[in-house]
Amino acid sequence: xxxxxxxxxxxxxxxxxxxxxxxxxxxxxxxxxxxxxxxxxxxxxxxxxxxxxxxxxxxxxxxxxxxxxxxxxxxxxxxxxxxxxxxxxxxxxxxxxxxxxxxxxxxx
Amino acid sequence: xxxxxxxxxxxxxxxxxxxxxxxxxxxxxxxxxxxxxxxxxxxxxxxxxxxxxxxxxxxxxxxxxxxxxxxxxxxxxxxxxxxxxxxxxxxxxxxxxxxxxxxxxxxxxxxxxxxxxxxxxxxxxxxxxxxxxxxxxxxxxxxxxxxxxxxxxxxxxxxxxxxxxxxxxxxxxxxxxxxxxxxxxxxxxxxxxxxxxxxxxxxxxxxxxxxxxxxxxxxxxxxxxxxxxxxxxxxxxxxxxxxx
Numbered sequence: 001x002x003x004x005x006x007x008x009x010x011x012x013x014x015x016x017x018x019x020x021x022x023x024x025x026x027x028x029x030x031x032x033x034x035x036x037x038x039x040x041x042x043x044x045x046x047x048x049x050x051x052x053x054x055x056x057x058x059x060x061x062x063x064x065x066x067x068x069x070x071x072x073x074x075x076x077x078x079x080x081x082x083x084x085x086x087x088x089x090x091x092x093x094x095x096x097x098x099x100x101x102x103x104x105x106x107x108x
Numbered sequence: 109x110x111x112x113x114x115x116x117x118x119x120x121x122x123x124x125x126x127x128x129x130x131x132x133x134x135x136x137x138x139x140x141x142x143x144x145x146x147x148x149x150x151x152x153x154x155x156x157x158x159x160x161x162x163x164x165x166x167x168x169x170x171x172x173x174x175x176x177x178x179x180x181x182x183x184x185x186x187x188x189x190x191x192x193x194x195x196x197x198x199x200x201x202x203x204x205x206x207x208x209x210x211x212x213x214x215x216x217x218x219x220x221x222x223x224x225x226x227x228x229x230x231x232x233x234x235x236x237x238x239x240x241x242x243x244x245x246x247x248x249x250x251x252x253x254x255x256x257x258x259x260x261x262x263x264x265x266x267x268x269x270x271x272x273x274x275x276x277x278x279x280x281x282x283x284x285x286x287x288x289x290x291x292x293x294x295x296x297x298x299x300x301x302x303x304x305x306x307x308x309x310x311x312x313x314x315x316x317x318x319x320x321x322x323x324x325x326x327x328x329x330x331x332x333x334x335x336x337x338x339x340x341x342x343x344x345x346x347x348x349x350x351x352x
Contacts, residue, residue, distance in 0.1 A: 006181050007154045010171055014188045015161035021192050023218035025199035030207035034200075040335040042204070044303040045197040046230060046294055048330025050223065051304040052311035052323055053166065053194070054287040059312055063280040072281055079285050083292020090129040092289035093282075100281055 071103035119243040123250020126232055130224045131254050133286040135262045137165055140282065142266020144169070148176045152267055159263040163256060164222060165283070167191040194327060198226040205233065206245040213245045220252035227290040228255070234294070298341065303334030 034042070058076045060066040079096025086092070138159065145155040150172075158168055167188040174184035198221055206217060228251035229244070239247065295301050307330030314322040 001181070003149070003175075004151070004154070006175060006184075007150065008157075009181060010175065010185055010188070011154070011158045011161060013185050014167065014171060014192075015158075017185075017189045018162055018164055018167065018192045018195065019218065021189070021196045022199055022221040023215070024196050025201075025203040026207065026214050026218050026221070027211075029200070029203055032207070034204070037335070038200075039204070040338060041331045042197070042201045043338075044300065044331045044334030045194075045201050045327075046227065047291060047300045047304045048307045048334060049194045049197060049323075049327045050287045050291045050307075052307035052326030052330060054284045054291075055308040055311045055326075056315050056322075057284040057287075060315075061280065061284075063278065072278075072284075075281060076284060076288055079288040080292050083289050084295050087293040089289045089293060090132060092292050093133055093285055096285040096288065097282070100278055100285075104278060 071100055071107050074103045075100035115240075115243055116246040119239060119246040120250035122232070123228065123247035124253050125250075126228050126247070127225070127251035127254040130228065131258055133282060133289070134224065134255055134258050135265075136282045137286060138259045138262025139266030139269070140280070141165065141168055141172070142263040142268075143270060145172055145263075146267045146270050148172060152264075155263060155267055156260070160260055162188075163219070163259065164192050164195070165259075166223075169283075190321075191323070193324065194223075195221055197327065198223075202226060202229065202248070205229070206241050206248065209241050209245045213242075213249070217245060217248055217252075220249065220256050222255065223287065223290060224255045225252045227294075231294065234296075299334045299337035302337045303330040306330050306333040 054076075058072060059068060061069050061072050063069075064072075075096045078099035079092045082095040083089070083092035141159060142155060145158075158171070162168055162171075170191050171184050171188040174187060199218070202217070202221065206214065225248060229248045232247060232251075233239070233244070291304065295304060307326045310329045311322055311326035314325050316322075317325070
């Protein structure tokens, strides 16, 4: 199979599959009352999914070939602390990237 | 939508405003996909089709990576879909907020459901004020405007600029920083902090599991931790208040 055929098949299957994943509850289940335990679990979706998604990217960055990088670690910690204290998404991003550039400049 | 009341228009505009800060992360994130896909030899049609139809950055990077490594096609597809399974949890959560709105609105909302648009909506709902379901939908779709449309444009721009962006900009790390910036402001209570911590520990401990199973394990462990910590706090509070 050519590379292009592989790419187009992947795009077709992943786009349809992803749409169905997104539509699942919004479209098919609606706002029927969930059991209390399920509602309780759902409250923790954002704080349970994103930290897990991001942790390996921080611990073993692709840009350094998976080697733990002090500059990127410092940037992640800075972004987290700024995010918690200021509750401001933009401040957290700018602060994190500023610490990253500073640390890369100091170390690199 | 049939008729737009002033309140719906206001909620929509508020959504756009709440979403605007994410431009600063969507643009480099989308550009990075364009840059990496063109480096991998993808045509403009291929990368734009993926960015518009799949519209989920983490899975796009995953698929790009696996296809470049010549992984079996079904592995690339299954992994990209596994990365997106978290969207089912967002869908379940969002269904509680907009589940009885008109079908057309929900069809559109499903298309724009991403980490960022979900985060924008939940952050606003946590702040209040109380909104009707249709206002919540309007706010959600408003929030999607500055996220989804710049996403397409940024991918195209990244593809055009290609290798002109020097590695010194460390754009790779814009992705993790974005996720941290979404989560950080939402860490307000002990159960939330416990859920996040367990999620990190489980993800790192099980990182060698294939097919992104570590992510599902981390998510489930984090959710259970949050729920159990909440129950524990409630019981302790009830115990303190009852007469001895």
